[in-house]
Amino acid sequence: MPLVTTTEMFKKAYDGGYAVGAFNVNNMEIIQGITEAAGELKAPVILQVSKGARAYANHTYLVKLVEAAVQLNPEIPICLHLDHGDTFELCKSCIDGGFTSVMIDASSKPFEENIALTRQVVEYAHDHGVVVEAELGTLAGVEDEVSVEADKAMYTHPEEVVEFATRTGCDSLAIAIGTSHGAYKFKPGTKPQLRFDVLEECSKQLPGFPIVLHGSSSVPQEFVKIINENGGNMPGAIGIPEEQLRQAARSAVCKINIDSDIRLAMTAVIRKYFNDHPDHFDPRQYLKPARQAVHDMVAHKIVNVLGCDGKA
Numbered sequence: 001m002p003l004v005t006t007t008e009m010f011k012k013a014y015d016g017g018y019a020v021g022a023f024n025v026n027n028m029e030i031i032q033g034i035t036e037a038a039g040e041l042k043a044p045v046i047l048q049v050s051k052g053a054r055a056y057a058n059h060t061y062l063v064k065l066v067e068a069a070v071q072l073n074p075e076i077p078i079c080l081h082l083d084h085g086d087t088f089e090l091c092k093s094c095i096d097g098g099f100t101s102v103m104i105d106a107s108s109k110p111f112e113e114n115i116a117l118t119r120q121v122v123e124y125a126h127d128h129g130v131v132v133e134a135e136l137g138t139l140a141g142v143e144d145e146v147s148v149e150a151d152k153a154m155y156t157h158p159e160e161v162v163e164f165a166t167r168t169g170c171d172s173l174a175i176a177i178g179t180s181h182g183a184y185k186f187k188p189g190t191k192p193q194l195r196f197d198v199l200e201e202c203s204k205q206l207p208g209f210p211i212v213l214h215g216s217s218s219v220p221q222e223f224v225k226i227i228n229e230n231g232g233n234m235p236g237a238i239g240i241p242e243e244q245l246r247q248a249a250r251s252a253v254c255k256i257n258i259d260s261d262i263r264l265a266m267t268a269v270i271r272k273y274f275n276d277h278p279d280h281f282d283p284r285q286y287l288k289p290a291r292q293a294v295h296d297m298v299a300h301k302i303v304n305v306l307g308c309d310g311k312a
């Protein structure tokens with residue numbers, strides 16, 4: 001099947017009490033690792049491209065690599081999504097360039113400006129058969145060139161979500177309930193806890209509407225350990241506990257974003273490989289196990305966190 005939007009995926013996920021994984025892609029090995037796992041497990045999947053990924057790999061390379069993955073995995077629905085689009089022009093460029101979904105992230109702007117920019121993107125996207133994710137509330141952490149300090153991060157106000165969704169016409173909504181971007185989500189020694197009360201209140205206000213969670217890597221400690229044992233230095237890297245993500249996936253959350261765990265999986269394998277084989281210098285020798293690590297991590301998420309295996 002050709003690239004799809006998230007419309008059908010989210011409807012099935014909402015009704016079925018699971019979530020679709022949205023994994024960030026930057027190169028061929030990452031795209032292969034993710035889609036091979038999704039294909040084997042018959043799981044729908046979202047491949048998302050950030051502004052930084054586009055700058056790194058080039059729009060055309062990424063689209064062509066994703067097209068290859070679609071051709072090689074004809075039995076699963078695959079969506080190509082712009083992650084954290086920050087301007088109308090960037091969203092338009094991705095819509096014109098073959099993406100089936102875009103995110104306009106105007107969450108750092110005042111409410112009315114967020115609505116106006118989101119509305120502008122929605123009108124253009126819907127005219128072109130593309131769906132739009134928007135965001136209300138601010139996550140802590142680093143998104144592309146935007147860095148948000150933890151104390152400036154704000155949970156989404158549930159009383160704003162109906163007006164926002166109605167006036168913008170967005171197709172899904174990212175909310176802030178305590179997740180954050182990157183590998184350092186909580187201070188060591190504190191208890192990681194998502195605000196399920198905020199999630200529940202938002203979904204009560206918007207029955208049937210797909211909610212999105214950004215910043216949802218769980219920062220597996222086995223990867224952090226391998227990195228630190230092989231010349232890395234990532235003390236205090238902590239993510240979202242998997243059981244909390246599983247709980248979110250059973251609710252109105254239909255899309256769960258994961259990028260840092262891909263980075264950690266690849267970095268752990270490559271660091272160890274270099275330590276174990278100081279004489280090797282063929283990139284295929286270390287990119288092969290790195291790709292396998294992405295595959296295994298994604299397969300684990302699909303089965304144990306998202307619950308979307310067999311849902312293609």
Ligand code: G3H
Nearest residue numbers: 050052053143144181259
């Ligand atoms: O939310 C941010 C994603 O992890 C993408 O990161 O902008 O460094 O590609 P990036």
Ligand code: 13P
Nearest residue numbers: 182214215216217259260
């Ligand atoms: P993580 O940094 O937790 O992987 O979040 C990724 C993300 O939200 C991409 O938009």
Ligand code: ZN
Nearest residue numbers: 181214215257
């Ligand atoms: Zn994000």
